[in-house]
Amino acid sequence: MIFGFYYRFYRLTKNKYISTALAYGARFVYFMRYLLKKLFLKKETVVLDLAHAMKILEAASPDPMGRPGYDNGETEEDLDLSVIVPVYNNRELTNRCIESLLTQKTTFSYEIILVDDGSSDGIQDDLDSIRGSGPVVVVHQTNGGIAAARNKGIELARAAYLMFVDCDDIVHEDIIETLMSETRKDDYDIVMCAHALVKLRDGKVVSRLPNISPGYNLLGYKNNDTIMNYDGLPWGKVYKRELFENVRFFPGYWYEDNIIHGLIFPQCKKFKYIPQVKYEYMWHEKNFSHVQDGKKQLKALDAYWILKAITERYRQLELPRGAAYYTMILKHVSAYYYTMISSLPDDVIQAMFVAGRELLLANRPSERVKLPYMLRETEKAMIDGDIALWKLCSLNQ
Numbered sequence: 001m002i003f004g005f006y007y008r009f010y011r012l013t014k015n016k017y018i019s020t021a022l023a024y025g026a027r028f029v030y031f032m033r034y035l036l037k038k039l040f041l042k043k044e045t046v047v048l049d050l051a052h053a054m055k056i057l058e059a060a061s062p063d064p065m066g067r068p069g070y071d072n073g074e075t076e077e078d079l080d081l082s083v084i085v086p087v088y089n090n091r092e093l094t095n096r097c098i099e100s101l102l103t104q105k106t107t108f109s110y111e112i113i114l115v116d117d118g119s120s121d122g123i124q125d126d127l128d129s130i131r132g133s134g135p136v137v138v139v140h141q142t143n144g145g146i147a148a149a150r151n152k153g154i155e156l157a158r159a160a161y162l163m164f165v166d167c168d169d170i171v172h173e174d175i176i177e178t179l180m181s182e183t184r185k186d187d188y189d190i191v192m193c194a195h196a197l198v199k200l201r202d203g204k205v206v207s208r209l210p211n212i213s214p215g216y217n218l219l220g221y222k223n224n225d226t227i228m229n230y231d232g233l234p235w236g237k238v239y240k241r242e243l244f245e246n247v248r249f250f251p252g253y254w255y256e257d258n259i260i261h262g263l264i265f266p267q268c269k270k271f272k273y274i275p276q277v278k279y280e281y282m283w284h285e286k287n288f289s290h291v292q293d294g295k296k297q298l299k300a301l302d303a304y305w306i307l308k309a310i311t312e313r314y315r316q317l318e319l320p321r322g323a324a325y326y327t328m329i330l331k332h333v334s335a336y337y338y339t340m341i342s343s344l345p346d347d348v349i350q351a352m353f354v355a356g357r358e359l360l361l362a363n364r365p366s367e368r369v370k371l372p373y374m375l376r377e378t379e380k381a382m383i384d385g386d387i388a389l390w391k392l393c394s395l396n397q
Contacts, residue, residue: 002027007211016214034374034396044388046350050358056351060344061298063305064252068151072245076158081110081180081238083163084153086146088116091123092203093168093282100170102134106177111135113153118143147249147256150234154244162241164234168282175278179238182272190264190271192230192237193278200284212275227271228324232261236279243267246317250309254302255340261328262310266319301348303340304355307332311363323369329360330371331397334378338394353390357382
């Protein structure tokens with residue numbers, strides 16, 4: 001919530017200090033409203049056991065059970081970066097995206113891996129026409145979704161660093177030079193830049209909002225894991241390829257990019273954030289985010305299934321199960337989770353609450369976790385099984 005306030009004010013003031021102050025002011029107003037609503041809130045427990053809850057979820061929208069393989073090719077020392085672009089239709093925007101990658105002004109060597117995920121609008125022919133020209137690698141596959149396409153790109157990548165770009169977005173001509181230069185300075189695992197949210201209507205730009213992180217802890221992590229305070233979007237970053245050696249995107253799921261916060265960031269020992277916009281995220285009528293935002297879509301239950309898959313893989317990798325990991329799960333099963341399912345039938349929401357609660361408690365560390373007030377309230381709601389308080393907290397983080 002507070003990030004949303006911050007960016008709205010930043011669009012008006014162009015000053016991060018003023019925007020931060022105003023964001024905290026707006027957050028205070030919402031906090032007071034929360035306290036007032038809580039005053040009249042009646043506790044509501046769910047009389048539903050886990051087995052019954054899982055049956056409801058499986059009947060409504062079953063776990064896709066997409067589990068990837070981990071085929072890792074050899075790296076080539078003379079190649080610095082592999083840029084992975086999953087492609088599915090959007091012919092005009094995709095060609096603009098490819099052009100922005102082909103015209104990079106950089107001293108670093110790079111390849112562009114274009115993974116056509118079963119396109120049907122003619123873009124597949126455009127890709128074939130540039131196959132093998134310069135740094136371009138093209139591969140076609142039957143439609144398997146963006147996760148499967150990204151995974152194919154990781155499998156084919158030959159460089160020590162990876163970068164993901166969505167086919168309907170545009171990168172600045174110096175994004176590779178800017179990010180890769182930083183990786184070489186101090187051997188960073190991840191280097192990320194700011195992005196702009198560009199809204200299109202009928203192919204025309206109607207607004208552009210720079211999303212530049214203010215450098216403050218606005219997301220609620222109080223565990224010194226500062227990377228967790230940055231966005232978990234796959235794009236706008238370069239990664240050491242080794243971070244993905246035993247991690248892939250889960251095919252068949254919505255919200256597959258949650259692996260960045262859930263599995264990639266926890267492996268990162270050193271990162272750098274560059275507060276410069278180098279990536280243009282295009283928000284348009286055919287953007288997949290519009291599909292996911294649709295009301296009453298049972299596929300939104302993937303908000304639980306993907307988290308379940310991530311926690312399973314997290315245990316398999318024996319990553320540290322400390323405060324930051326627990327906080328990530330708590331945030332996921334509240335502010336993120338509930339907003340995805342709030343329009344679904346009540347029995348499904350109750351089942352999601354029960355399943356999410358069990359997942360949270362199963363990953364609760366033995367030591368006390370330092371949390372901001374609203375997350376403490378959320379934790380209390382889940383421990384007590386109070387679904388009414390959980391809903392209220394989830395909408396006010």
